[in-house]
Amino acid sequence: MKCIFCGCEESKVLDSRNTDELNAIRRRRECVKCGKRFTTYETIETTPILVIKSDNSRQLFSREKIMNGLVKACEKRPVTSQDMEDIVNKVERMVHNHTTQEVKSSEIGEIVMNELKKIDEVAYVRFASVYKRFKDIDNFVDFLHEFENAIKRN
Numbered sequence: 001m002k003c004i005f006c007g008c009e010e011s012k013v014l015d016s017r018n019t020d021e022l023n024a025i026r027r028r029r030e031c032v033k034c035g036k037r038f039t040t041y042e043t044i045e046t047t048p049i050l051v052i053k054s055d056n057s058r059q060l061f062s063r064e065k066i067m068n069g070l071v072k073a074c075e076k077r078p079v080t081s082q083d084m085e086d087i088v089n090k091v092e093r094m095v096h097n098h099t100t101q102e103v104k105s106s107e108i109g110e111i112v113m114n115e116l117k118k119i120d121e122v123a124y125v126r127f128a129s130v131y132k133r134f135k136d137i138d139n140f141v142d143f144l145h146e147f148e149n150a151i152k153r154n
């Protein structure tokens, strides 16, 4: 495992533990060369899961994509990286417990939205605005109201 800071290939493991949500081992490492610390996750390799998008095209499920969406939605909001990681873990668990190898992107979006809503409404609306296709005007107006209320509260 290369150090992300200096590229050195040797690091020592400071701490190793199972994560609660994932079937993964989290390792805190320290680079032997530059002394900086980073975290790695060791997970079980599973069959690739495909995400069905709204236009029916398929895309490989990716934790990173969901995490990136969350980071964007939570920019300058009081949502911790641990909160975000918990949400992604929840999605991943659902995806792997799914009866088929394909999951609708809307199912993923719903989980993320439900979880975000509990934590931060502004982040929730930001995320939702990307995921939801505003199919009718009422839907859209409801969203605007929610968004306004969220801003007033913050």
Ligand SMILES: [Zn+2]
Residues within 6 Å of the ligand: 003, 004, 005, 006, 007, 008, 031, 032, 033, 034, 035, 036
């Ligand atoms: Zn290093």
